[in-house]
Amino acid sequence: MHIGLLHSRIRVEERLLIEGFAARGIDVQPIDLRDVVFDLVDPAPWRDFDVVIDRSLSLTHSSAAVRILETLGVRCVNPAAAISTCADKLSTTLALVRAGVPTPRVTVGLSEQSALRAVEALGYPAVIKPTLGSWGRLVARANDKDCAEALIEHRYTLGGVHHHVLYAQEHIDKPGSDVRVFVVGGSSIAAIRRHSTHWVTNTARGARAEGHAVSPELADLCRRAVEAVGADIAAVDILECPRRGAFVNEINHSMEFRNSIDTTGVDIPGAVVEHVLRIAQVSKETELQTSAGQTSTLRVRQAGMPVAGAVR
Amino acid sequence: MSQTATLETTCPECAASITPPRRVLAGEVLRCPGCAAELEVTSANPLHLALAPEVEEDWGE
Known part of the structure; x- marks a missing residue:
């Protein structure tokens, strides 16, 4: 071999x-x-x-x-198709929507004017993300129209052309944490809950992680999510709404796991x-x-x- | 796989002496104890270090 x-x-x-x-x-x-x-x-x-x-x-x-x-x-x-789907948040969302996997509502605008309308359609607060990017970079929460206008103007004035696809996501009021599930060959082998006082819960941004037990329902959701993007191995980020249940937020095709081995006790x-x-x-x-x-x-x-x- | 690195070298940024704490592979990144610069192992044996590339916009997971 x-x-x-x-x-x-x-x-x-x-x-x-x-x-x-x-x-x-x-x-x-x-x-x-x-x-x-x-x-x-x-x-x-x-x-x-x-x-x-x-x-x-x-x-x-x-x-x-x-x-x-x-x-x-x-x-x-x-596979290349899984990489391109996971790397682009718009592609990820489209794959999840096609597969009927629960994911936060997303609106897209392609001009400064339609971008603001896209955010307003969701209401405030709304989350604005670059379609390409990782580690929580340039993910922003617009709490009101003034903030949304400023963010959109910055994206269209200072950003490259890929920032001109304005991807807005409904804000899920997660209870101070989210869940990352490590999926290998369709099986959820381990998970961590990431706590943060900040609304962004990436460990790259300082969130604290602890082991999290994967329920059969969560494992099934993650299996469907990974199948939707065609990945062999991936980390699925889950947002939990106390009223509406679990949503697949993002899927990472080249997952980092160094800090999750001891935390979960799993040889990832x-x-x-x-x-x-x-x-x-x-x-x-x-x-x-x-x-x-x-x-x-x-x-x-x-x-x-x-x-x-x-x-x- | 690369050979075990046993040699001492110096930081290309501040010239501090550096001895890796364990076996290293070409491509690993070390932090200089003198100036905290991120240093990439460009050769494991003999040990050569260079300033590691800055994080780029498309880096991530």
């Missing part, structure tokens, strides 16, 4: 994954995306990889590399490694079947590539 691990930095997460593969006697090759030249018609350098797991910090690099590798016939975790990197190996086994068997049929590995892998969620 030969696994590639795409990275930009080796953080604690990547080191734990590399050590997890190595501890199981698996040949794992860290691949710094800054060093790679991709030849779009030559799959030879990648032929030996049964699976490549993407752990790059850069969405731009992840998206480009995984799209190329999939075209070259390499099974990637997560071990579960990720095991699931990647299950996918690799399916990928390898597909390749063997392909070879037996004397058909081009590249062609059949493209047509019959194991899809996200197919391995449980």
Whole structure:
């Protein structure tokens, strides 16, 4: 078995994954995306990889590399479609809406004028988010019209063009915390509750985490959410409204988990490694079947590539 | 996987002496005890460090 691990930095997460593969006697090759030249018609350098797991910090690099590798016939975790859906909040919301998964109401405006109308349609407070971005950056709560106008003017004056899709989300009055569920192969393996006195509850913004038991209802909600975006492995952020129940807020395709291992008592990197190996086994068997049929590995892998969620 | 780093080196920012507390891999980021700069391991053995790239707009999870 030969696994590639795409990275930009080796953080604690990547080191734990590399050590997890190595501890199981698996040949794992860290691949710094800054060093790679991709030849779009030559799959030879990648032929030996049964699976490549993407752990790059850069969405731009992840998206480009995984799209190329999939075209070259390499099974990637997560798949390119899941990365692009999770990375863009509008795409995530659309996928959840299509799948009938409960998610906070979202309105979108494409001009300064319609952006304000989009926010006003939700009422105040409303949450304004960049469609691209992570770690809670530039997520803002507009408590009134004055605030919304100022935020929108800043987005349209100072922001790049992707800020000109104004994504407004209804404010869910969560009780001082939210829940993050780690989903591997459709199973909710662990969860944390993130407490903060601030309305933004990202741990990157200082929220305090504690272990959280996953109910069957929550596990089912998370399974449906991850299926909707086509991810093999993801962290699902849940907002709980005391009156209306649980909503899927966001889904992270390259989850950070270093602070959740001790908190939950779950070997999260071990579960990720095991699931990647299950996918690799399916990928390898597909390749063997392909070879037996004397058909081009590249062609059949493209047509019959194991899809996200197919391995449980 | 990269080899075990056993060498001492200096911070490219403040020239403080740095010895990694454990085995490190190329691509890991260390913090300089002298100036707190984030340093990327560009080679594990021999140990080479460079200033780590700044966080970019598209970084995240």
